[in-house]
Amino acid sequence: GENVEQHPSTLSVQEGDSAVIKCTYSDSASNYFPWYKQELGKGPQLIIDIRSNVGEKKDQRIAVTLNKTAKHFSLHITETQPEDSAVYFCAASTGGFKTIFGAGTRLFVKA
Amino acid sequence: DTEVTQTPKHLVMGMTNKKSLKCEQHMGHRAMYWYKQKAKKPPELMFVYSYEKLSINESVPSRFSPECPNSSLLNLHLHALQPEDSALYLCASSQGNGQGAYNEQFFGPGTRLTVL
Numbered sequence A: 001g002e003n004v005e006q007h008p009s010t011l012s013v014q015e016g017d018s019a020v021i022k023c024t025y026s027d028s029a030s031n032y033f034p035w036y037k038q039e040l041g042k043g044p045q046l047i048i049d050i051r052s053n054v055g056e057k058k059d060q061r062i063a064v065t066l067n068k069t070a071k072h073f074s075l076h077i078t079e080t081q082p083e084d085s086a087v088y089f090c091a092a093s094t095g096g097f098k099t100i101f102g103a104g105t106r107l108f109v110k111a
Numbered sequence B: 001d002t003e004v005t006q007t008p009k010h011l012v013m014g015m016t017n018k019k020s021l022k023c024e025q026h027m028g029h030r031a032m033y034w035y036k037q038k039a040k041k042p043p044e045l046m047f048v049y050s051y052e053k054l055s056i057n058e059s060v061p062s063r064f065s066p067e068c069p070n071s072s073l074l075n076l077h078l079h080a081l082q083p084e085d086s087a088l089y090l091c092a093s094s095q096g097n098g099q100g101a102y103n104e105q106f107f108g109p110g111t112r113l114t115v116l
Helices: none
Strands: A004-007 A010-014 A019-025 A032-038 A045-051 A056-059 A062-067 A072-077 A086-092 A105-110 B004-007 B010-013 B018-025 B031-037 B044-050 B053-057 B064-070 B073-079 B087-094 B111-115
Touching (some): A019 A086, A045 A056, A045 A062, B004 B087, B010 B018, B031 B064, B044 B073, B053 B064
Antiparallel strands (some): A032 A086, A062 A072, A086 A105, B031 B087, B087 B111
16 A cells, blocks of 8 residues: 655754755655644644645745655755754645655754 | 634543544535544544545444534544543544545644543
8 A cells, every 4th residue: 555654753953954854655646745744732734735746845944845756755944943843744645535644753953 | 714623632531431522624624534643653544524424434443433513513422442542633624525636634733532
């Protein structure tokens, strides 16, 4: 079945540095790739997504890239701030209701 | 209103109790979901309702019983749960009808369930 691998599991950066989280998916029919941020005690919040007909998307300090040939997609956070500290999940969907989540990356931003 | 609300925030119940979790959204979404999330793990899909009809049941034990009274409300009835059912239960909603639609899901804050 569909599988999404996510790396690293933990990432610690200094405030102001960049953070990169990478994911790989297995189902070539996947066409929608959301990223969620989950803070302690809260539900996942959609922060950015990308569709298969686009290679890159940016929203202020956050960007996502997609390489369909390699089945890779990545999240880039620039100028990190302490409030970026959270667990980040990548996910993939072939359309429809099922979304396959990666295992998550715990990001720590040190002030 | 772009919010999914869930009640209660916390719930402690014994193995013989019957309780219900509630979820509400007013975004006009026609798909609603229940997920279970264990600590340090991603959400696991349990059920999906589309247009108030059960569309997906991910082989969830019958001690969990979902109900969708209308397009804005989703309930999860709990009976005879086990301690291993303790988890964060998340509700989500999306616009899509499940047929090739991109599935942007909005999550609620969750109900933290503890089964004693």
